[in-house]
Amino acid sequence: MSARLDTLLRALPLVVLDVMSVYAAFVVGAWGMHLEGEILGMSAFGWHVALLALVYVLVLAAFRMYTTIWRYASVDELVRVVLAVTAASLAGDLAAALLFGERLWVRSYLFAWLFMLVACGASRFAARIAAGAGGGAAAGPEGSPRTLVVGAGENGSIVVKRMLAGDRSMPGLPVGLVDDDPAKVGRHVHGVRVLGTCDRIPELCGELGVEQLVISIPNATRSQRGRIYDVCAGTGVRTMMVPYELDVATPDAPAPIREVEIADLLARDEVALDLGQVGYVTGRRVLVTGGGGSIGSEIARQLLPARPAEIILLDVYENTTYELYHEIRGRCEEAGVGLSVEIGSITHLPALEKCFGEHAPDVVFHAAAHKHVPLMEANAREAVENNVLGTLNVARMAHERGCTHFVLVSTDKAVNPANVMGATKRMCEMVVQRYAAMSDTVFAAVRFGNVLGSHGSVIPLFKRQLREGGPVTVTHRDITRYFMTIPEASRLVITAGALAKGGEIFVLDMGEPVRIWDLAENLVRLSGLVPGRDVDIVETGLRPGEKMYEELRMGAEEARPTSDGRITVLTAARPEVGDVGRRLEILRASLGGTNDDVRRALAEAVPTYHPDLRDDKEGSHAARP
Numbered sequence: 001m002s003a004r005l006d007t008l009l010r011a012l013p014l015v016v017l018d019v020m021s022v023y024a025a026f027v028v029g030a031w032g033m034h035l036e037g038e039i040l041g042m043s044a045f046g047w048h049v050a051l052l053a054l055v056y057v058l059v060l061a062a063f064r065m066y067t068t069i070w071r072y073a074s075v076d077e078l079v080r081v082v083l084a085v086t087a088a089s090l091a092g093d094l095a096a097a098l099l100f101g102e103r104l105w106v107r108s109y110l111f112a113w114l115f116m117l118v119a120c121g122a123s124r125f126a127a128r129i130a131a132g133a134g135g136g137a138a139a140g141p142e143g144s145p146r147t148l149v150v151g152a153g154e155n156g157s158i159v160v161k162r163m164l165a166g167d168r169s170m171p172g173l174p175v176g177l178v179d180d181d182p183a184k185v186g187r188h189v190h191g192v193r194v195l196g197t198c199d200r201i202p203e204l205c206g207e208l209g210v211e212q213l214v215i216s217i218p219n220a221t222r223s224q225r226g227r228i229y230d231v232c233a234g235t236g237v238r239t240m241m242v243p244y245e246l247d248v249a250t251p252d253a254p255a256p257i258r259e260v261e262i263a264d265l266l267a268r269d270e271v272a273l274d275l276g277q278v279g280y281v282t283g284r285r286v287l288v289t290g291g292g293g294s295i296g297s298e299i300a301r302q303l304l305p306a307r308p309a310e311i312i313l314l315d316v317y318e319n320t321t322y323e324l325y326h327e328i329r330g331r332c333e334e335a336g337v338g339l340s341v342e343i344g345s346i347t348h349l350p351a352l353e354k355c356f357g358e359h360a361p362d363v364v365f366h367a368a369a370h371k372h373v374p375l376m377e378a379n380a381r382e383a384v385e386n387n388v389l390g391t392l393n394v395a396r397m398a399h400e401r402g403c404t405h406f407v408l409v410s411t412d413k414a415v416n417p418a419n420v421m422g423a424t425k426r427m428c429e430m431v432v433q434r435y436a437a438m439s440d441t442v443f444a445a446v447r448f449g450n451v452l453g454s455h456g457s458v459i460p461l462f463k464r465q466l467r468e469g470g471p472v473t474v475t476h477r478d479i480t481r482y483f484m485t486i487p488e489a490s491r492l493v494i495t496a497g498a499l500a501k502g503g504e505i506f507v508l509d510m511g512e513p514v515r516i517w518d519l520a521e522n523l524v525r526l527s528g529l530v531p532g533r534d535v536d537i538v539e540t541g542l543r544p545g546e547k548m549y550e551e552l553r554m555g556a557e558e559a560r561p562t563s564d565g566r567i568t569v570l571t572a573a574r575p576e577v578g579d580v581g582r583r584l585e586i587l588r589a590s591l592g593g594t595n596d597d598v599r600r601a602l603a604e605a606v607p608t609y610h611p612d613l614r615d616d617k618e619g620s621h622a623a624r625p
Helices: 005-033 036-041 044-062 075-100 106-131 154-164 198-206 222-233 260-267 294-306 318-335 349-359 371-376 380-402 420-436 458-467 486-499 516-526 577-590 595-605 617-621
Strands: 146-150 174-179 192-196 210-213 238-241 283-291 310-315 338-343 363-366 405-409 442-447 450-452 472-474 481-486 505-508 538-539 558-561 565-571
Touching: 146 198, 146 310, 154 174, 174 198, 192 198, 198 222, 210 222, 210 617, 222 238, 222 516, 283 294, 283 349, 294 310, 294 318, 294 486, 310 318, 310 349, 318 338, 318 450, 338 349, 349 595, 363 380, 363 486, 363 516, 371 380, 371 420, 380 420, 380 450, 380 577, 380 595, 405 420, 405 486, 420 442, 420 595, 442 486, 458 472, 472 516, 481 486, 486 565, 516 538, 577 595
Parallel strands: 146 174, 146 210, 174 192, 210 238, 283 310, 283 363, 310 338, 363 405, 405 442, 442 505, 450 481, 472 538
Antiparallel strands: 505 565, 558 565
């Protein structure tokens, strides 16, 4: 079925209703005004009204009364209804006078005008009334970028309305919309036409001189988003998007459009936290170490729907923790959840004893760690002190104080580690398994890959390089990484804690690895630039400790499914309690030595780690963040 025929069929009910309304308006009006005698005296009254009905339909069609998406109508559409009915009344009277040589009575026309105004308006605004009252719209400001809006749903309607009203948070002059729903093609949203499906984006950009694309498809699946982003990136036009959190219930709330981020491209379909699985935190006191960091802070946010008794944020860095505290304090009060902040290091036992003594946490999510690979290569002692011995401190506290659960946030870099950071996290996993064998506390670890948008990750680096005019640097053209979004990773960490029985290493579903070079190219294109012409992408060489690709499990580990399809559990022989203690002593003994002494000790404690040892002077200057 063609789009034009589909549009006609959808408009047919309104056309029939308008024709019936015209007949009703003139017949009822004439009888109500006691003009039935004149009606009987008019030999052509029936044809007269038929002509008026035809004129009404044609004029209403010219005013787009049959192609507007009325559920998004506002005052602008109401004004258009008044103008259309008035124009149809005048045109009908003129056509009847010319064709029949006689006219109906003025009172009939006045009654019919009022009747049609009510009938036409009510039939159109019924959908809008059901969806909620609309607001006004005005002409967009001059000089705004010519904008094609992708998505003609509720969010797209809000975007068009705000742009037409000159909203500074959504600058643009909407010249059209596209939507993959064929039922919307050919219709209008606030007077702006839906010009076709998303496949027409490149063609429309050229025809309409589009300077900006705004994507408004919050409910699209990952595959749908990926296809649309690819089409947009291929146009070379600057691409923006509407925040996913735009609230259609309060369309006037601030929600500025923003640049498309790589996280939007790689994010999988939204994963909701199953509250039925996380009863182990409900009503409990929950400690989040590294609570001000990217993962720790998001774990705290995701805990709120589960309504723990208290969330305790422990971090050595006060600034981000302070910001998080003020961000979620109001939500905690509304949910009846206590919120506390402790500033201190996991390597400082008095700070940990104070935290555990005052708050008596039941559940611990351990996210505190040094994570930057190049920096830890040159600072191996600090990596061992913080990551390994700090984890040991927190785990011992959780065991001694009788916590119910301890969940370690680990990384895919712990698998056959090629760097200090990965080796220390593998040692942390062994610490967790050691305590799982000797404690009533449920100890478990969760591995996942790179987290999009976390502090110091590759995407913020690329964006900073773009702002500075380039070049965008990639260590190797073929290097790949697994990626997850921060909310997705945090939700699954909480869920994994519910699945744990003790000693498991859980692996989150990471999807397919992504080539970093492709990320860089996509980011450049979505900024409205052309790689190699406007911005160069250059290889800089692998950094110390950097692998070409990451792995999710070691050769001796087998992955088995859990009740949650997004999480697998690894099975392998677990280290003995005494053996882990011996490895820890090797690491402690190395802390007074050189950087390479510590790395040698790590290689002895973690046999799957094979460091590239070098002269200490060279090694001390080798880190390139």
